[in-house]
Amino acid sequence: MDVDIAAAREKFLNREFDTKAFEVTAQNIVEYARACGELAPKYTDPKHPDFQAPPTFASSFIAGRHLPQDYPRFGGLGMDAGKGIAPKAPLRPGSVTGKSHIHDIYTKTGRSGRMVFTVIRMELFDQDGTKVADADTRVVSREKPTQ
């Protein structure tokens, strides 16, 4: 593993760098679900006994800080390379807290040079402290090839 990546992993992995509170309303859930094309009443009808947000809803939460303050840039501005969501429990209307940490740092090297991937994981907890989802964002920084 590259020296700078090993050092960044040592310094940043699994260290919480942001906490943010969110408020989820029934109206937000219904509008989100309908816009995505969900048909099931448990996502579209607040009166349904198991009313909850669709499983990808937690991907929409935006952290207060995207990366730790002193996180290296690895040669360029990061671009959104993808998102992952792993629901753990139903997400219902109410307060949700997101706690963010760097989950992984890795590289891929191709003809255009090295790309550094940073996986930012926001762990989401409901007002009872139950974990409702892990929401991952992959950011890629593409280094310019050396001449």
Place this chain on the structure above:
Amino acid sequence: MSISKISEVEFGAELPVFKPDTGMDNVRRFATAAGWNGPRFTDHEAARKEGLPGALVPGIMSQGFLAAMIHRWAPEAAIENVDTVFRAPVLVDESYHINGVVTDVDEDTGLVEIDLTVANDAGETRVFGTASVRLPS
């Protein structure tokens, strides 16, 4: 035909094609609900001023389309994870279709793996996704 239990799922089976609503009105509704109502998602002209080819369908909306497609195919499916790779922009007011194929079926664990692609009418893949879903036995 909708799926209700894992024994009905075959390796290699294709999910019914889903054509999501990527029209501006629907994207604005989504953006407001999700709190992603920046002009690059809700205004073609503003997006072009940012150097984009037009307003973008948020990546998280494409992710939501994938989940909805799975639920239409298997209403009882519990989604364990959805992972998406954004290969190219998905543009508001352009037409897209989503294809899905079952890549693994494990009747012991109840888990089904699905590959999903969001493609435009030219057949160009814009978003690639994988999902793991749990189905009743």
